[in-house]
Amino acid sequence: MVKLPSLKFLRRSTDETPNVSETASHSTVLDVGAEKLGKTYARALLAATQADGSTDAVVSDLNAICDEALLHNPKLQLAFQSPQIDAGEKCRVVDRLFGGNSHPTLVKLMKVMAKRGRLGYLVAVRDAAVELFDEAAGRVVAEVRTAVPMTEQLRGEVTQQLSSRFGKTVRLRESVDTGLIGGMVIRVGDTVFDSSVASRLDKLGKAAAAGFARQLIEQSDRFSSSS
Numbered sequence: 001m002v003k004l005p006s007l008k009f010l011r012r013s014t015d016e017t018p019n020v021s022e023t024a025s026h027s028t029v030l031d032v033g034a035e036k037l038g039k040t041y042a043r044a045l046l047a048a049t050q051a052d053g054s055t056d057a058v059v060s061d062l063n064a065i066c067d068e069a070l071l072h073n074p075k076l077q078l079a080f081q082s083p084q085i086d087a088g089e090k091c092r093v094v095d096r097l098f099g100g101n102s103h104p105t106l107v108k109l110m111k112v113m114a115k116r117g118r119l120g121y122l123v124a125v126r127d128a129a130v131e132l133f134d135e136a137a138g139r140v141v142a143e144v145r146t147a148v149p150m151t152e153q154l155r156g157e158v159t160q161q162l163s164s165r166f167g168k169t170v171r172l173r174e175s176v177d178t179g180l181i182g183g184m185v186i187r188v189g190d191t192v193f194d195s196s197v198a199s200r201l202d203k204l205g206k207a208a209a210a211g212f213a214r215q216l217i218e219q220s221d222r223f224s225s226s227s
Contacts, residue, residue, distance in 0.1 A: 038124030042132055045109050045125065054103060059133055061102040066126045069097065081120030090114035139169045143187045147180040162188065 045062075049055040070077045079085055079093065091111045099107055113119045134141055142162050144150070150158070155172060162170040166188065177185075186193040 034121050034124040035128070037118065037121050038126075038128040039132070041109065041113060041118070041121070041125045042128035045106070045129055046132055046136075048105050048109070049103075054105060055133060058103045058106050059129055061098075061106050062122075062126045062129060065098060065102065065106075066123050070123065077120070080114075080122065083117065087115045087117070090119055094119075134171060137169070139171050140166055140188055141173055142170050143173045143175070144184055145175050145177040145180060145186075146184045147176070147178055147182050149176055150174060158184075158186070162186070 045058065046055060049058045070080075076093075076097075080090065091114050094107060094110045094114060098110070109125075110119060110122065113122065113125075131141070140162075142158075144158065150172075155174075159170050159172060170188075183195040185195075
């Protein structure tokens with residue numbers, strides 16, 4: 001996990017925003033949802049990395065920032081989102097925390113987002129960038145929900161079976177859902193594979209209810225015919 005310094009230095013500032021080149025246009029995303037905004041900046045980021053072949057490194061750094069720095073430091077996420085902290089201060093935060101260990105292209109984009117008041121949408125940018133990167137590489141993402149964390153052996157078996165099923169490289173996006181009781185639910189695009197215990201119990205319940213309904217109908221028919 002990225003170790004972050006104290007955030008006490010965050011303050012309101014009237015300093016000028018650093019002069020950086022803008023790699024994403026903001027005029028079309030003022031009043032749109034986070035998903036669309038994320039895709040706009042993600043496309044700009046991936047386009048900027050294609051020329052020097054740094055896409056893998058940039059996406060890796062972006063994942064680390066979102067999954068380590070932001071996830072484990074909610075104060076930092078709030079600082080990125082806060083309208084009370086001006087763009088210049090946010091740019092200095094980005095430089096201080098990530099300037100020395102993240103790819104320069106990513107740091108530049110983060111400053112552009114800070115200038116535009118969109119740094120709080122960095123996770124949406126990451127999600128879109130990963131999705132677009134997978135599409136370009138011919139990969140498919142399988143969202144896997146299990147009752148307990150997957151073992152390496154199970155992970156390998158699931159990946160292999162899905163790769164054979166779809167004829168593409170598969171990347172798993174795992175999550176734990178204790179409500180499943182057992183088994184797993186896998187979603188690839190619009191396709192869902194559900195082998196969870198909860199699903200089986202639900203099907204049994206519906207089947208039992210349907211059987212009870214049929215019995216009522218049959219009894220009603222017999223009552224009608226006898227009368």
